[in-house]
Amino acid sequence: MTGVVLKDIRKSYGSVNVLHGIDLDIKQGEFIVFVGPSGCGKSTLLRMIAGLEEITSGDMIIDGRRVNEVPPSKRGIAMVFQSYALYPHMTVYDNMAFGMRIARESKEEIDRRVRAAAEILQLTQYLERLPKALSGGQRQRVAIGRAICRNPKVFLFDEPLSNLDAALRVATRIEIAKLSDAMADTTMIYVTHDQVEAMTLADRIVVLSAGRIEQVGAPLELYERPANLFVARFIGSPAMNIIPATVTKTGPKTEVKLAGGKLVSLDIATDPNQQNKSASFGVRPEDLRIESGDDYLFEGEISIIEALGEVTLLYIEGLVAGEPIIAKIPGIVNAQRGNKMRFGADHQKIHLFDGAGESYEKN
Ligand SMILES: Nc1ncnc2c1ncn2[C@@H]1O[C@H](COP(=O)(O)OP(=O)(O)OP(=O)(O)O)[C@@H](O)[C@H]1O
Numbered sequence: 001m002t003g004v005v006l007k008d009i010r011k012s013y014g015s016v017n018v019l020h021g022i023d024l025d026i027k028q029g030e031f032i033v034f035v036g037p038s039g040c041g042k043s044t045l046l047r048m049i050a051g052l053e054e055i056t057s058g059d060m061i062i063d064g065r066r067v068n069e070v071p072p073s074k075r076g077i078a079m080v081f082q083s084y085a086l087y088p089h090m091t092v093y094d095n096m097a098f099g100m101r102i103a104r105e106s107k108e109e110i111d112r113r114v115r116a117a118a119e120i121l122q123l124t125q126y127l128e129r130l131p132k133a134l135s136g137g138q139r140q141r142v143a144i145g146r147a148i149c150r151n152p153k154v155f156l157f158d159e160p161l162s163n164l165d166a167a168l169r170v171a172t173r174i175e176i177a178k179l180s181d182a183m184a185d186t187t188m189i190y191v192t193h194d195q196v197e198a199m200t201l202a203d204r205i206v207v208l209s210a211g212r213i214e215q216v217g218a219p220l221e222l223y224e225r226p227a228n229l230f231v232a233r234f235i236g237s238p239a240m241n242i243i244p245a246t247v248t249k250t251g252p253k254t255e256v257k258l259a260g261g262k263l264v265s266l267d268i269a270t271d272p273n274q275q276n277k278s279a280s281f282g283v284r285p286e287d288l289r290i291e292s293g294d295d296y297l298f299e300g301e302i303s304i305i306e307a308l309g310e311v312t313l314l315y316i317e318g319l320v321a322g323e324p325i326i327a328k329i330p331g332i333v334n335a336q337r338g339n340k341m342r343f344g345a346d347h348q349k350i351h352l353f354d355g356a357g358e359s360y361e362k363n
Pocket residue numbers: 013016018036037038039040041042043044045
């Protein structure tokens with residue numbers, strides 16, 4: 001099994017600790033995506049798996065073997081970077097063949113692997129071209145092709161699409177999704193800032209913050225059941241609205257009082273010791289709806305309207321100081337700045353977090 005196991009992996013630069021004990025069990029063939037704010041340690045972690053960064057302590061295990069001291073070329077990994085770093089004077093074919101020639105593979109084997117990779121990535125017609133005669137997306141596909149030719153057990157990607165424009169990003173993302181299907185036994189580990197890449201490519205997403213894992217789970221698991229406020233705010237765009245609240249009744253159903261005055265009963269269980277404790281009430285912009293009756297969660301004044309055609313974003317002031325609540329309403333909304341409106345949500349879609357920011361379990 002060509003899994004990757006991280007056991008209490010730590011990294012320090014001098015006295016600065018940047019990773020504080022990462023435990024992770026990645027199965028063979030899994031597509032794992034690391035996300036987190038800038039500086040949280042995603043690239044450092046990926047580079048430690050690749051062998052490009054020394055491991056301060058802990059065990060890095062690839063394919064059942066501890067590789068802490070094994071050089072990158074002997075780890076069975078291939079890495080694709082943001083900058084594709086192709087040799088400008090070599091054709092696409094030669095760029096892809098280069099590593100295998102160094103490794104003294106036979107001509108036939110080189111040809112077979114280059115053509116197979118070109119086929120997967122739809123590069124066959126460009127094999128005789130120089131990189132300068134390719135688009136950015138095609139160049140990145142050559143870089144991916146070069147990595148495929150090495151027959152890696154583990155494929156590492158460090159923000160491979162971030163130098164591409166929006167349309168090429170989408171096209172190349174789809175290529176990567178197909179690639180991971182075509183190479184079902186190859187483990188893939190991918191770093192990105194992009195929510196859509198993370199949500200669409202990952203089998204499991206690892207959310208990192210300040211050198212620690214906040215949560216690991218399937219994309220929709222993180223979306224629907226974030227373990228804490230950090231993950232709740234990080235996954236989803238626009239971010240989940242968070243409204244301060246107080247627990248007014250505990251038990252199998254919890255009642256909370258929102259900042260702004262409304263009492264809301266939720267299908268979330270809380271212990272008696274939570275009575276009168278402060279909490280955070282979370283609701284995603286896309287889960288809010290306009291309410292005309294009394295079954296609403298809150299009322300506020302519309303400060304900004306962004307009509308995008310497909311959806312309308314309404315910014316609602318007056319509940320959380322300095323931070324508008326955002327509602328994402330399908331289609332076109334007949335509203336004007338300054339209107340007072342009421343908003344509700346299906347109570348199943350509401351999240352509640354305790355004073356420390358940890359999620360209360362939903363019933
Ligand atoms: N050589 C170094 N010396 C000291 N600190 C470093 C060094 N390299 C990285 N760091 C620090 O380690 C932390 C993690 O950096 P890393 O590049 O892994 O973050 P990241 O999550 O990939 O960020 P980004 O999304 O901005 O690329 C950062 O705080 C960074 O300043």
